[in-house]
Amino acid sequence: MHIHKKLVSLITLSLVLLNTTACSQRIGALNDTLKLAFIGDKDVKLSTQQVNDIPYASIYAQIGDMSQVFIVLVFAEPKVSLTQVPTTLSTELKWLSADKGMIVTVNGRLVRTHNNPTGDLVAVESTEPDPIMLGLQLASTPKTWTRIIDWQPGYHFGYRATSYFNLVGQEKILINDIPTQALHYSETVLVDDLNIQYQNEFWLTPETGNVIKSRQKIAPNLPFIDISLLKPFAS
Template sequence: MRIHKNLLSLLIVSIVLINTTACSQRISALNDTLKLAFIGDEDTQLSTQQVNNIPYASIYARIDDIPQAFIVLALAEPKFTLTSTPTVTELKWLSADKAMLVTVNGRLVRTNNLLTGDLVSVESNKPDPILLGLHLDSTPKTWTRTIDWQPGYHFGYSVTSHFNFVGLENILINDIQTQAQHYTEVVSVEHLNIQYQNEFWLTPATGNVIKSRQKITPNQPFIEITLLKPFAS
């Protein structure tokens, strides 16, 4: 149980101002939001109204079978990539003790200060099919990139993904039954002879990821993310 609580603490809600204009928001609103999160042996579960009343993008996050936690967006930043399109915005979800999950359209691209280890970087000369939109027939269904992770000296490992459409499913998002396209991503790390499967659920009309279950590195546990309130750019 001690290990479980330590891991859960990495995903405690953190109320961080998204930009300088947010400084004028009432401190009482931040205090009210803080009261909605808790640490314990059960999932953090907010009502639809509570989620909608919070003026920040938000997610549920869970490491393996540990109870889920509610986290708000800390920062949204543009990121320069080797490919000029589409535009990439990194969303940074920060916990109270400075652990961070960084996503691009639902894909975990970097982490910091996780107890189990961190994804340092993802590099490719081709855009991620998830960013292009897996729902489009024109989107490639394979992708190769290199990843770096810690602890240890794990740099430049080649990783290949194959995406497969599973079907349309109804999933529960913020207490609402939501139709989603379910895709699996079979990930192969040839040098290590390791293979695992990530899962993504997309909004059919846009291809935006609303739920995922993915590993950041071959030897890390799965992280499940459910998007409650999207970032409005």
């Protein structure tokens, strides 16, 4: 991507952020930091202070072998899926990159993407609550889950995916350059109709079960996306 296009995208992103918050006094500082984040083709790495100075929830994301990018939260919207159990209320977090790409997560689970150059996850639907939402660290949480996934390009709709979760162990990882204790879970995903199997990875806060880092396949024939939570959303 050319620098000129990145600057246009940067301006667009700044306007979006300005329109989604009543606090504008720090927009100048945000713009300065976003320039550091989005100009250049190498992996983005902000300092702990730079991340903390930005008044928005933020993540790092890396798709396949592409460069790591810094992404901010622009919308947090409660949603109840029409096919989920009625008691399941979730908050969708919508993260926007400088080139207008978007990823949508629910407690760290990737549920949709938009404008991804390799293809997009269109929908994830289930009649069962996602164990990630219930808290994988709890003994009462089921360790299997079945859902229907849709993705593009191509006509990939209505594929059944079954997951099996397994505790790998407790690990110390870096989050915003801070050593953090986490529970590492692996998720083996089977898509029987395509004879495909792959493995996602999640790192959770032991006390809350919140996902702070993950490696998830966007769709069965699309690459993985690595996500690290820098600053969480404060509801």
